Amino acid sequence: MHTATAQSPKPFETVYESYAFACMRCAHAWEQSYEIRHHVDAEGQPFVTYYADDKRVPSPLTRPTCENCGEHVVRIMRPGQVSVVADALHLPKPSVFPQATTGPLQNGGSHEPHPRHHWHLSDLLKPFHRK
Numbered sequence: 001m002h003t004a005t006a007q008s009p010k011p012f013e014t015v016y017e018s019y020a021f022a023c024m025r026c027a028h029a030w031e032q033s034y035e036i037r038h039h040v041d042a043e044g045q046p047f048v049t050y051y052a053d054d055k056r057v058p059s060p061l062t063r064p065t066c067e068n069c070g071e072h073v074v075r076i077m078r079p080g081q082v083s084v085v086a087d088a089l090h091l092p093k094p095s096v097f098p099q100a101t102t103g104p105l106q107n108g109g110s111h112e113p114h115p116r117h118h119w120h121l122s123d124l125l126k127p128f129h130r131k
Contacts, residue, residue, distance in 0.1 A: 012037040018079035019060055028068035029082045034060065 018033040035051040050057050064074040 012039045014038070020077040020079050020081035021060075021064055021066075022075045022077065022081075023066035023069060023071060024073040024075060025071040026066060026069040028066055030067055031079055031082045032060065033079075 015036050015038070016033060017036055018031060020029070020031045022029045032052055034057075037049045037051070039047050039049065041047060048059070050059050060076065063072050064076060065072055066074055
């Protein structure tokens with residue numbers, strides 16, 4: 001026969017993990033670090049709680065939510081992937097800076113020296129593809 005004994009709660013163990021995320025709906029990408037606390041409940045069963053920026057949050061592995069559009073079509077990757085994409089998408093700085101004009105703009109009313117590039121989701125995700 002097993003008898004229950006009063007035990008003081010064990011302190012939790014803490015580990016830190018970071019993940020990179022990319023939304024497949026709006027192409028928003030971000031990274032987040034988590035404090036993961038490993039606990040044992042009264043029955044001896046392990047469970048974990050996640051904290052981000054000192055606030056308790058749901059597990060990022062179950063159903064991540066895009067910070068930008070709120071959708072749940074999110075890809076989870078190892079940390080550092082967002083910075084790789086940011087570097088890959090960085091446009092070179094113009095070597096000649098546009099001069100201020102006093103008359104009408106010659107490029108159709110835009111203050112930009114070149115037309116903006118419209119990025120497609122596939123362009124944003126190319127650096128994530130495994131080689």
